[in-house]
Amino acid sequence: MNLLSVDNATKYWGEKPLYENISFGIQQGQKVALVAKNGTGKSTLLNSIAGKESLDSGEIAINKDITVGLLEQEPKFEEGQNVLDYVLSSDSPILGAVKNYEAALQASTLDYSDAVLKQLDIATAKMEEMKAWDAEARVKQILTAFKIEDTAQKMVSLSGGQQKRVALSKVLIEEPNLLILDEPTNHLDLDMIEWLEEYLTRSKLSILLVTHDRYFLDRICTEIIELVDSTIYTHQGNYSYYIEKKAEREANHAVTVEKAKNLMRKELDWVRRMPKARGTKQKYRMDAFHDLKKKANSGKKDEKVQIQVNMSRLGKKILEFESVYKSFGTKKIVDDFSYIFKRKERVGIVGDNGVGKSTFLNMLTGTESIDEGTITKGETIVYGYYTQKGLSFDEDRKVIDVVRDITENHTMSDGTTLTPLQLLNKFLFTPEKQHSYISTLSGGERKRLYLCTILLKNPNFLILDEPTNDLDLDTLSVLEDFLEEFQGCVIVVTHDRYFMDKLVDHLFIFEGDGVIKDFNGKYSEYRAYLDEVEKQKKQALKEEKKADDKKVVQKTSSKKLSYKEQKEYEALEQEIETLEAKKEELEGKLSDGSVTSPDDIREVSETLGQVMEEVDEKMMRWMELDEIANGG
Incomplete structure (x- = not known):
């Protein structure tokens, strides 16, 4: 299903065009990054798609059956609004029920009057009626991940980084069909970024994002849209694949331009020697010369920042x-x-x-x-x-x-x-x-x-x-x-x-x-070290549990596993290990660029989400059976 179509979009900043006549689209399930230099209007384009900026010409069409969520670089909020009101300021009836329940719960911790407790009872009943407990759990999960603890704080009292984290929480909680993210990793610490990566990888949301975080791009995106000199280049695959294909494209273009320059030198010599009286063939050749000149001058200018420092002398003692x-x-x-x-x-x-x-x-x-x-x-x-x-x-x-x-x-x-x-x-x-x-x-x-x-x-x-x-x-x-x-x-x-x-x-x-x-x-080595430490801790706990199990075997339990449950319990551990291995394999395919076509990338992403959900389900079931098996 097509979610978004941008057709011949043009936007000016004063007399300068930010972008001219650009066109692209986003399908359901795609996770797309927009890459361009500073000052080329990336944020302006995202705001235009979200309906917060107008175009000078062209059209942006959004599927009428979907919702769009936008994370801006600078979040906007109402005067006097607190964190809870801002995060749950949505038209969703379910989120409205969660907001009322959380507000009543906060009030009940400060005031034990009958009126306040009655309000909590009403809010709880509404949560039951709306079946909103899953949504409430998701709200808590996301707020906890971004370390947002005091939801009664006023938004205006937060630092810029805290406001950005609250705004990111809000847009994730709303779960729009199309999620537009402008520099989502700014002001997040490394643990938060890694949590967000996993959340978005598992999510079935369609995403359009702007970020400079190359690891984030590599692990999240299935397509890169590059905006260069008002021209759109689309690259299927993640960031690593994009870099490879961009280098090939620029090399091919450089060869074409060089050939045009060589040919133009010959034509220029002919133009200079050409007699003044021009026939039809001569005019045709003159027109061809001007076209050739345009092509020869289309080489990419080397517009890279040049950084040099005449470094002050540094002595032995620093x-x-x-x-x-x-x-x-x-x-x-x-x-x-x-x-x-x-x-x-x-x-x-x-x-x-x-x-x-x-x-x-x-x-x-x-x-x-x-x-x-x-x-x-x-x-x-x-x-x-x-x-x-x-x-x-x-x-x-x-x-x-x-x-x-x-x-x-x-x-x-x-x-x-x-x-x-x-x-x-x-x-x-x-x-x-x-x-x-x-x-x-x-x-x-x-x-x-x-x-x-x-x-x-x-x-x-x-x-x-x-x-x-x-x-x-x-x-x-x-x-x-x-x-x-x-x-x-x-x-x-x-x-x-x-x-x-x-x-x-x-x-x-x-x-x-x-x-x-x-x-x-380096940091990646440090993360590998932490993972190994965590793995060893789990192994130690497992060994400790086995030792405890031997002691528990001889004790009677009020409830024992049935024969069928015992077989299920024994099989679950192997099933979980198999699924974890499959998860690593799928994540590897997305990150190493071996999967390139949009359909294959979408299929691998969806399969990865399903595998992660299955791991969670089997782990929960294993814990239930384990508790019974060990007399919990």
């Missing part, structure tokens, strides 16, 4: 922590931490939100004091600190004025000197964009400008706090290449697992209560 303690009241941030930073070191920082990662970064730079211990900084350190908040730009200033405040002539790593105009060109700000006001920049363009201002200071110790948010994939790739060649120290806090895996040598794991562990490896 930075040393010795027995450092830091806390806020009873909450420990750092407890007896010692470490000596080395040249060319690449450290990733991992931990839940709120454990003190940003405080630790501020301690590195000296903007946050410590309670005990010493931090010794080398005399040659020049920090480049890219913060989550970014630079607070004056909206009424022009882009070029921001750079002029830092430098008028900047010396690059190769010794060349560049003016502010030339510098901004390297960061893909056209002359027109350089003289635009800050207020007209997209989120990604602001982050690119902020990155430019950081690197212009020639740092030798880079601290990057969520550097990947809002940067397009091309800019991320160039930033990664730059950091791999960077000769100074790099400290990275990011939820982008691909970015971290590519760059870091080891991790500081913030476990909470001031504990920081040094893990020698």
Whole structure:
């Protein structure tokens, strides 16, 4: 079933076209990513599909029998609205019943009056009537996954990251037929991202999303739509397959352009030697020449961000922590931490939100004091600190004025000197964009400008706090290449697992209560380590249970398994192991690009969802029988 059709859509920003005459569609069950550079109107297009923005021309048709849910980059909510009201502000009668029940339940914890308890009874009866308990359980599951505990909080009191998590919870709870997600992984910690990946993989929802998270793209999407120079390119398969096919497409195009250029040189020689009196054949050849010229000039311009730093000299002594303690009241941030930073070191920082990662970064730079211990900084350190908040730009200033405040002539790593105009060109700000006001920049363009201002200071110790948010994939790739060649120290806090895996040598794991562990490896290796630890714990519990079972065998039980139940109980464990193996096989097919056609991808995704549901059902049944078998 066709859910969405975009036909010849065109949208302008002032006189500049964001996109022109683009067309694509989404079928039921598809999980599609939209990929494009910053400033090309990705968010605007998503808002247009959701009915929040108008097109200048073209048409967007949505199947009248479906519902559409939109996660915006900046959630909007009503004044005075609390979390529960916002999350359950839906036309769904079932969610309405859940909202009334949760509100009555909250009230009953504060007020034990007959009137309040009666309201809870009415709300409970409505839940029974609507058969809304499954929906209530789903609401609790999703809110718990995103660590939303106090649903009585006012939305306005939450941080931007918390508001984004609440908004994501709302759109998942509503379960629309078509889910539109604009940067869904921003402000999520790594555990949340991995939970969301599994949830969306199992879900039968159709999805259109914009994200820079390449692992997320690889594991969720079955199709990539690329918007380049107002042209749509569609790639079946996940992100890895898209990268492969994009490289092939660009290589083929480069060959075609080169052939056209060679032919044009011959034609140009003919045009220059051609007599002034032109016959019909000569006019035809002139027209063909102009067509050839257009084709020869259609080669893709190398519009990549060029990052170079004339890094300040870094001495032998860089930075040393010795027995450092830091806390806020009873909450420990750092407890007896010692470490000596080395040249060319690449450290990733991992931990839940709120454990003190940003405080630790501020301690590195000296903007946050410590309670005990010493931090010794080398005399040659020049920090480049890219913060989550970014630079607070004056909206009424022009882009070029921001750079002029830092430098008028900047010396690059190769010794060349560049003016502010030339510098901004390297960061893909056209002359027109350089003289635009800050207020007209997209989120990604602001982050690119902020990155430019950081690197212009020639740092030798880079601290990057969520550097990947809002940067397009091309800019991320160039930033990664730059950091791999960077000769100074790099400290990275990011939820982008691909970015971290590519760059870091080891991790500081913030476990909470001031504990920081040094893990020698990349993030994917750390996750594999955690999985192995969890596997060993389960095995230990299994062995312990077997030992307990031997003791229980001799005891009488009020209820025993029937012969049929005993056979079922013995078979279930093997069935669950077989299903888990099948699940891993299907997940592998989706992630390694071996399945490419839309029908095959959809079939594998649906089969994966069914297998996961079957695992859950059999596990629940095994637990029931196990409880009876062991006299529970």
